[in-house]
Amino acid sequence: MHIFDSVQKTKRKFTPLKEGKVSLYVCGPTVYDDAHLGHAKSALVFDLLTRVLRANGYDVTYARNITDIDDKIIKKAIEQKKEIKEITDFYTETFHTEMEAIGVKRPTIEPKATHSLEAMVDLIQKLIDKGHAYQTPEGDVYFDTASDSEYLSLSHRMQNEEDKQERVVSSTYKKNHADFALWKSVKDNSITFSSPFGAGRPGWHLECSAMIEKHLAYRDTPFAIDIHGGGADLLFPHHENEAAQTRCGTNHALSNYWMHNGFVNIEGEKMSKSLGNSFFLKDALKEYDGEVLRFYLLSTHYRSNFNFNTQDLAASKKRLDKLYRLKKRLFGLAPCSDETTFKKELLEALNDDMNVSSALALIDEMISGANETLDISGKHKQLKRETMANLAYIEELLGFGVKNPFEYFQFGIDEDTKGKINFLIKARNGAKAEKNFELADTLRDKILSYGVNLMDTPQGTFWEKF
Incomplete structure (x- = not known):
């Protein structure tokens, strides 16, 4: 397996710090607002990475933090006259719900900043004692x-006076403009935490370093963890400062590999709340099935900037539809347990720095080939079982094709209408069992009036939207 290292700027063969095990840390959300497409893209990228690592036989410990200490959270709590925890619990829960809707699995551990304050204080004290703070x-x-001779070695950039280091106003007592806050003293009556340095709040950059040390770090290796990931916007200053804190405060460097996903643009313009184009994931989920969004957002290489537009999304959905139509064609068949050439080639493609373009090309070719053979003769039982095995592997590795193929084509029908349709189908089945075919036909016509197709199969009666 090879991955592109953002620091060395080259593909590197992946060799874990400990045989058979992988430690992965990804910067998670600051829970003061709804998740946007940038959050979704990053979460999907590292969900895919975790799946690929596990498919290679690695025991993966994946940590994604929750930042629940931040001035933006406090500001919203004051504006809405709510407790901090009420704000953070609400947005943490909505984040989980929306990630689940696009098929993102929960990380192994999800540490919260509020639960790691002791580790933060401990790291600050070590940095002070060693002359780095x-x-x-x-x-x-x-x-x-x-004090850090290796500072800026991660991002390879020159320091400018304009570089923003913090989410809060800087002190006039800083030694250098590049110095960044580990602990911010708070003198007013807002939310504070006690520490040996006085009442205040931890710096944003400090939180991740401390949580890695507390929850994930190896103590006997040159690096704390195998892989550190996040969006490209975090490389500087956030990851640069994380690396500096860990390097200077502990006996190891932070991460052996660094991975960063590209930006999300909306209709060709960089996504930004200040521009008014921060497309919230909850809004996209009202218009599109979560798996369609997953397929679309993963359809380009993770390091590339992603241009979100409705035309490409529609074309991407048609591509996913083909997978589901093949799955529907084989519905009810059990997959074979044999290894297939397709499965081997699919993993090889994703082992090449998650080359999703090659992976999707293989999937398209497999779908086309299977349909052509089935069109000629539908009696190829072994082909059918191998194809089901291939579809099951796509589901496991990429998270595509996880739904019942009939239910997939029901998106756009509200839950109340679905309930009515399913009730009528049950009544129709009852009428057929009683050989009341006139009533069954009447119920069938009523079902069709909802704008759906009805399919009677050996596995039961299913329906889908026109």
């Missing part, structure tokens, strides 16, 4: 970037 007369604690 200092406290100002105002009570703030800053990381001294000049």
Whole structure:
């Protein structure tokens, strides 16, 4: 397996720090607002990476944090006159629900910043003791970037006065403009946490370093973890500062491999709340099936910037429809247990830095070939079972094709109408069992009036939207 390392800027063969095991950390959401398409893209990329690693036989411990300490959270709580926990619990739950809708599996562990304060204080103290941090007369604690000879080695950039280091206003007591907050002193009556440095709140960059050390880090290897991931916008300053804190505060570097996914653009323009084009995932899910969004957002290479537009989304859905039509054609058949050439080639494609374009081309070719053979003769039992095995592997590895193929084509019908249709189908089946075919035909016509097709199969009666 090879992955592209954002720091070395080249594909590297993946070799874990410990044989058979992989530790992966990805920066998760700050829970003060709804998830947008950028959150979805990153979550999908590392969900796919986890699936590929596990398909290669690795025991993966995947951690994705929840940032539930942040000035934006406090601001929203004050505006809405709610407790901080009420805000963070609500947006954490909606994040989970929306991720589940697009097929993102829960990480192995999901540490919260509020549960890791002791680890943060401990790391700050180590940095102070080693001469890499200092406290100002105002009570703030800053990381001294000049004390770290390797600072900026992660992002390979020159430091500019304009570079924004923090989510809060900087202190005039900083030694260097590049120094960033580890602990921000708070003198007002807002939310604070106690520490040896005074009442305040931890710096954003500090949180991830401390949570990695507490929940995931190896103690006997040159690197704390195998892989650190996140969006490309996090490379600097967030990941740069994480790496500096860990490097200077512990006896190991932070991560052996760094992976970053590209930006999401909306109709060719970089997604930004300030531009008013921050497309919330909840809005997209009202218009499109979650698996359609998954298929579309994963249809380009993870390192490429993604241009979200409705025309490409519609074309992507048609591509996924073909997979489901093949699955519907073979519905009810059990897959074979044999290894297939397709499964081997699909994993090989994804082992090449998650080359999803090659993977999707293989899927298209498999679907086309299976349909052509079945068109000639539908009696190829072994082909059918191998094709079902291939579809099951696509489901496991990529998360495509997980739904009942008939239910997949029901998207766009509201739940109330679905209930009515299913009730009428049950009544129709009862009428047929009683040989009341006139009533059965009447009920069938009523079902069709909802704009659906009805299919009687050996496995039961199914329907789909026109």
